[in-house]
Amino acid sequence: MAKKPIGKVVLVIVMGAMIGSLLGQVLGLVLPEGVVRDFFLRSAELNVGPTPISVGFLGLTLGFSFTLNIIGLLGIAIAAYILRWYL
Numbered sequence: 001m002a003k004k005p006i007g008k009v010v011l012v013i014v015m016g017a018m019i020g021s022l023l024g025q026v027l028g029l030v031l032p033e034g035v036v037r038d039f040f041l042r043s044a045e046l047n048v049g050p051t052p053i054s055v056g057f058l059g060l061t062l063g064f065s066f067t068l069n070i071i072g073l074l075g076i077a078i079a080a081y082i083l084r085w086y087l
Helices: 006-030 037-040 070-086
Strands: 043-055 058-069
Touching: 006 037, 006 058, 006 070, 037 070, 058 070
Parallel strands: none
Antiparallel strands: 043 058
8 A cells, every 4th residue: 555645635634524514514404404404513613713923013813713514524534535545
């Protein structure tokens, strides 16, 4: 098994999470109210920031937010499968 560049691995996993989360949101709009919809719309969120950084003449505000739902995890699993067999 050939070693895969870490940049490609991260890119595929992040893209899988983004596509899966988008599909989860669309599925949440289509499904009627109930337990199944709640299951797909439940998500975990990671927030960092906003953090202001000021260096004399330059000021920046940095922040990061990542939200992942069940379909997002499925997207990551599919991306990992694609990474294993095709990259």
